Structures are given as C-alpha cells and as structure tokens.
Amino acid sequence: MIVTQLEFDGFRNLETGMITPDPGVNIFYGDNAQGKTNLLEATWLFTGGKSFRGSRDFETVCFGKERARLGLEFTAFGRSQRAEIEIQKRRKAWLGGIPLESPAKLAGNFCAVVFFPAHLSLIKDGAEGRRRFIDTACCQIRPGYVKILSSFSRALAQRNALLRNIKQNPGLSRGGSQLAAWNERLASLGAQVFAARAGYVRRLIPAAGQIYGGISGGEELTISYKSSAGEQDITPQQAYSNLLALLKDNQNADLAAGFTTAGPHRDDLEIMIGGKSARVFGSQGQQRSAVLALKLAEASLLKNATGEQPVALLDDVLSELDTARQDYILNHIKGWQVFITGCDPNPALRMAGGRVYKVSNGRVTG
Numbered sequence: 001m002i003v004t005q006l007e008f009d010g011f012r013n014l015e016t017g018m019i020t021p022d023p024g025v026n027i028f029y030g031d032n033a034q035g036k037t038n039l040l041e042a043t044w045l046f047t048g049g050k051s052f053r054g055s056r057d058f059e060t061v062c063f064g065k066e067r068a069r070l071g072l073e074f075t076a077f078g079r080s081q082r083a084e085i086e087i088q089k090r091r092k093a094w095l096g097g098i099p100l101e102s103p104a105k106l107a108g109n110f111c112a113v114v115f116f117p118a119h120l121s122l123i124k125d126g127a128e129g130r131r132r133f134i135d136t137a138c139c140q141i142r143p144g145y146v147k148i149l150s151s152f153s154r155a156l157a158q159r160n161a162l163l164r165n166i167k168q169n170p171g172l173s174r175g176g177s178q179l180a181a182w183n184e185r186l187a188s189l190g191a192q193v194f195a196a197r198a199g200y201v202r203r204l205i206p207a208a209g210q211i212y213g214g215i216s217g218g219e220e221l222t223i224s225y226k227s228s229a230g231e232q233d234i235t236p237q238q239a240y241s242n243l244l245a246l247l248k249d250n251q252n253a254d255l256a257a258g259f260t261t262a263g264p265h266r267d268d269l270e271i272m273i274g275g276k277s278a279r280v281f282g283s284q285g286q287q288r289s290a291v292l293a294l295k296l297a298e299a300s301l302l303k304n305a306t307g308e309q310p311v312a313l314l315d316d317v318l319s320e321l322d323t324a325r326q327d328y329i330l331n332h333i334k335g336w337q338v339f340i341t342g343c344d345p346n347p348a349l350r351m352a353g354g355r356v357y358k359v360s361n362g363r364v365t366g
C-alpha cells in the first residue's frame with residue numbers, strides 16, 4: 001500500500017495543496033500547532049475510519065469554510081487507485097470516481113495503522129479504548145465485522161431500554177418474555193463479537209510480544225483477552241451458552257440497575273510487562289513502547305490478512321524513547337511507507353532517508 005499523492009483543500013488549518021510522498025519514509029516536521037497531525041488525520045480518513053482524534057466530521061472543516069475536500073492516489077493490490085472525500089456536515093466518499101454508500105466502505109481498499117499520542121490511553125485508561133482498538137483492527141481485516149458490532153450495540157441498547165422501562169413501570173407483565181428474547185439475541189451477537197475479538201487477540205499476542213521484546217531489548221509483554229463470555233480459547237458455541245447463562249443469572253441485578261451489567265460490552269485486554277500490570281507499573285517509555293508494539297503488530301496482522309503492507313502513520317512517536325528503542329522501531333518499519341511527525345527532524349529520522357517536509361502555519365513544503 002503506497003500513497004502516491006495526497007491533496008487537501010479546506011481541511012483543518014492546511015493551506016490548499018498536495019504532496020507526492022516517497023514510497024519509504026516521509027518526515028513531517030515543524031513547531032507545535034502547525035498542521036503535522038492534521039496531515040496524518042487527512043490520510044487516515046481514507047481507511048474509512050473516523051478521525052483518530054475522536055473529532056466529529058464537521059470539526060475537521062477549516063474554520064469559516066463550507067467544505068473540505070481530500071484526494072488520495074495510492075497503489076494497492078497491484079493497481080493505482082483514486083479516492084476522494086468531501087466533508088460538509090458529514091463525510092462522503094468516492095472510489096475510482098464512484099460514490100460510496102458510506103465512507104466506511106473505503107475500509108479494505110486503503111489500509112493504514114496510526115499511532116497518536118492519545119493512544120497511550122490504550123495502556124493508561126479504562127477498557128473502552130482497548131475494546132475500540134481490537135474492534136477497529138477487526139473491522140479493517142473483516143469488513144463484515146462492522147455489521148456484527150453495530151447489531152450487537154443496537155441489541156444492547158434495546159435490552160437496556162427494556163430494562164429501564166420495566167424498572168420504571170414494575171407492573172409491566174410482558175417484560176419477562178421480551179427479556180428472554182433479548183437475552184438470546186444479545187448472547188448470539190455477543191458470541192460473534194467474542195469470536196472475532198478472541199481470534200484477533202490470539203494472533204496479536206505473539207506478534208506484539210515479539211516486537212516489544214525487540215524494542216525493549218528482551219522484556220516480556222503479555223496480553224490476555226478478559227471476556228465475560230469465558231476464556232479466550234473457548235468455541236463460539238460455548239461463548240453463546242456462557243453469555244446466555246450470564247444474562248439470565250444477572251437478570252435481577254440488571255432489572256435493579258436498569259441496564260445490562262455484564263457482557264462483551266465490558267470486555268478488556270490485560271496488558272502486562274514482565275508479569276506486572278503495564279498500566280500500574282509501566283514507565284512512560286515502557287507504556288509508549290507497549291502501545292507501539294500493539295500498533296506495529298496490528299500492521300503485520302493486517303498485512304497477513306490482506307497481503308498489503310498498511311501505511312504507518314506515526315504521530316510524534318519517537319519522543320520519550322531512548323536511541324536504542326528509536327533505532328529498533330525505525331529498522332522494524334524499513335520497507336513500509338511511513339508518515340512520521342516530530343518537532344525537529346531528529347538524527348535517527350534523517351538516517352532513515354526518504355522525504356522531509358516542513359509544516360509551517362498549515363503550509364507543507366518539501
């Protein structure tokens with residue numbers, strides 16, 4: 001997967017323009033608040049995902065402008081392709097000039113992995129970010145997973161609405177049979193969510209462990225999937241039975257709470273360094289290295305699944321890492337197309353060769 005041209009017009013603070021990146025390393029440097037991350041964000045949107053900053057679509061349109069337009073030319077699966085995105089209130093996307101039903105349909109055509117400093121929350125914060133990491137990765141590998149996940153979320157919302165309704169109107173007599181039906185639906189969709197996540201984590205464990213060992217010079221990173229459906233190696237059928245039993249067992253507690261207290265929407269990944277919780281005991285550099293190992297492992301799983309090496313978008317990735325760790329990472333990504341940002345084009349980056357762009361007040365030159 002190689003980006004050959006990126007065009008931007010009316011996107012955040014970027015001055016209308018385009019770049020024709022190197023097939024290897026591309027360095028974007030400049031002072032703070034100049035537009036470096038905005039460039040990576042513009043590229044990322046072509047994966048079909050939402051902004052990695054969690055911004056809403058209209059927030060990415062330049063202040064005072066009506067719309068933003070982005071264009072991407074890339075080679076993938078042996079051919080050149082062109083995709084376009086227009087953002088007004090919402091995003092719209094085209095592939096090869098043909099309008100797509102939704103921008104999410106870009107998934108599987110253009111692939112990238114992104115490291116953004118806020119992703120340190122993957123280690124530091126609660127389980128939600130870790131679930132989102134696995135779910136987003138599964139969506140890029142299996143575009144059909146988006147549908148399973150949204151059906152699961154809808155079923156969960158509907159079961160919760162029913163629980164709230166029964167809680168507020170205790171006289172509702174038909175609640176019981178309706179709940180039984182939602183238990184089954186949620187267990188069935190939950191088992192599919194479980195199976196996709198567990199399958200992904202099984203492949204992630206050795207890949208991330210190996211990369212982390214390399215970055216850290218031999219420390220051990222261990223990951224395990226903690227699911228209310230059961231141990232990570234059970235079958236989907238067992239996961240279904242376990243979830244159904246769990247929902248039934250918890251029904252009274254759920255009725256008292258007015259929401260579903262346990263299920264795949266509470267799943268988590270346990271991440272340990274040298275047998276100790278990375279969240280509680282990891283240093284800044286260890287936490288950053290662990291997130292990077294997860295992201296680089298995500299890239300290699302995506303490559304195994306699609307046959308294409310995803311583009312690596314690395315935002316301010318080298319800060320807080322000693323030179324040995326920086327060198328390992330830069331060596332690891334040799335041969336990939338990389339967009340990497342930083343305040344100064346540091347010596348390690350310069351050694352990596354490729355193209356260097358300066359970003360200044362939204363203007364990209366190089």
Ligand SMILES: Nc1ncnc2c1ncn2[C@@H]1O[C@H](COP(=O)(O)OP(=O)(O)OP(=O)(O)O)[C@@H](O)[C@H]1O
Pocket residue numbers: 011012013030031032033034035036037038039059060061062063343359
């Ligand atoms: N919708 C928008 N319209 C215009 N400017 C915007 C919009 N959204 C964000 N900006 C501006 O874009 C500027 C650059 O943001 P960006 O995050 O890309 O900087 P950066 O070069 O990555 O800086 P840092 O080194 O601090 O991470 C910010 O000053 C921000 O105010």
Ligand SMILES: [Mg+2]
Pocket residue numbers: 036037038315316341
């Ligand atoms: Mg930035």
